[in-house]
Amino acid sequence: MTSRSSEAGVAEAIGLYLPFLRRYARALTGNQTDGDNYAAATLEAIISDPSILTIGDNPRIGLFRAFHAIWQSSGAPVGDGESGLVERAQARMRDLTPGTREALLLHTLEEFSIEEIAAILGVDAEEVRVRLEIANREMERGLAGRVLIIEDETIIAMDLQGIVTAMGHEVTGIARTATQAVETGTAKRPDLVLADIRLADDSSGIDAVNVLLETFGNLPVIFVTAYPERLLTGERPEPAFLIAKPYSEEQVRSAVSQAMFFSSVETLEA
Structure with a gap:
């Protein structure tokens, strides 16, 4: 070559x-x-x-x-140098076992295999397994909160509700349109939002998230979408947590735990 x-x-x-x-x-x-x-x-x-x-x-x-x-x-x-929710998140991060969060994100968010993670991190496969076990335990500890689900597909919405409820979180509501999402979100402030970007009436989950961010300030947001390319453009602020459909339960559990550590989504333009 x-x-x-x-x-x-x-x-x-x-x-x-x-x-x-x-x-x-x-x-x-x-x-x-x-x-x-x-x-x-x-x-x-x-x-x-x-x-x-x-x-x-x-x-x-x-x-x-x-x-x-x-x-x-x-x-x-x-x-460091942040304030409010991010400052508290950073303090929790410093208490995590070194190397565990990287392994968890590589496995659940990016879907690398155990062996691939070992090659990326320069450790053996057994060490990766140990880190994943520790990470899951530490990330979920003491992070229960209120979750708003913005999703127009009933089966997916119910599945997401079951996953986050099993983790100990309270689901404040399920919204199928941007209007419903704003109404439900403002009626009871969520600690976390799980949002699709394309909703039942062709409204935008991004629009709904923007309104909630303007209302409450920085909220952790996870986008769960079949159209990840619409957000991974590099042309505007992007979400830290983005799960592509079809997703796995492990991906959702990891992202929810991770997002509770950081308020990571800046206001997005539709």
Whole structure:
């Protein structure tokens, strides 16, 4: 393979997986700015040395491993200088067992296998399993709250309700349209919102979330959607927590626990 074609292959791999690296980085750091800064630093490192991506024949693993080399070299910091909900979240983060949250996000949010996570983090598979067990236990501890579900498909809404209720949370309501979501959300302030983006009357879950954010300030929001590409554009503020349909129960449980640590969604334009 020529140098030029090799460079083209690297660029293609980056273009394919970068939106998901940015999603992961935002969830890991708790906000878009820090997450994007780490993703940008990863790209700079790869441009300087494209061989960083060579982990077997899987550039996706190479991209995430390059990110983690930079993340770890900076001390895997939890941000500070925030206030309110984010400040409390950061204080909880500092109490987590080191390395566990990374393993949990890689497994549930990005759907890497145990073996792939081991390659990304530079540990063995058994260590990854131990970290996942610890992470699930620590993240769910003492995080019960009120959850608003914005979802027009009845079966999915009931499934989400069952998952979060089993985790110990209270579901304040299920809304099928943006109007219902705003009415239900303002009637009883939620601690967390689970939202689809395309609703029953062709209204927008993003619109409903924006109104709730304007009303209450920073709320943790998880988008659960069959159209993730509408939010992973890089052209506007994006959610830290985005689950693509079809989802798994493990993904929802992990995202809910993670989102309770951070109020991560800035106001989104429809």
